[in-house]
Amino acid sequence: MTLRDLNQPVGPEPLNDAELAALNAENTGFAQHIGMVITYCSSERLECYVDVEPHHLQAAGIVNGGVYASIGETLGSAAAIVTSGKLVVGMSNNTDLLSSVTQGRIEAVATPVHVGRSTHLWRIEMRNGDKLVAVTNLKLMILS
Template identity: 40%
Template structure:
């Protein structure tokens, strides 16, 4: 099965039920683009919620040793875009990303959870909370446009 077919099948499955552990591994193994480059791993993919995690390393830092704000924006957009694709069963792209940086992170795991605020025919609005050890470190509102 080629890369695109594998991803389409997994997205269709996630629209019906949460992906199982082996399906998540397959998804992460076929995931490409900025999210994969940054090291984002999807840990839960379902119709109304997508979760991801990323281990912050010095490669993600600003010169003064904390994660770059763009990292939080990228985590949120990558996570909620997958959520939007699963919810719509069609391609989706981010059209507005508003991220609040609440607490700096230098190392460790950031966990993100994307949940819908509004699911429409042509746009979706997602809330993404990013936490480290249970503590909120950033929050994003992401609007996506459905391109299907």
């Protein structure tokens, strides 16, 4: 995500609808391939959702764990980019899988655990309805 229209780091004031639309429009590639839509973005919290479709499942009919790791990776990377205003590289993605999902919407919330000069740690909680189904801890390096 290069965010050509968003040259400054995002602060606690959330993006407005036009800025969110621009952010989602730039979030192509794998984000789009898994159907991720960002719905809230400030330096304190990002939110997105993915509507479960047959191509998210494994053969036993539940959402493939890679989908959660991918949501965590993509939302956490967006978080580090927009809050640092710099390019970032993911270093490690630790995703705990807590409960199975067969259908409906996966909603994710990213919050910062550690925002340093050279690294960030973001925590992304994913829910299906009220149920916590997965958590990603994503560590990223901020490129200077």
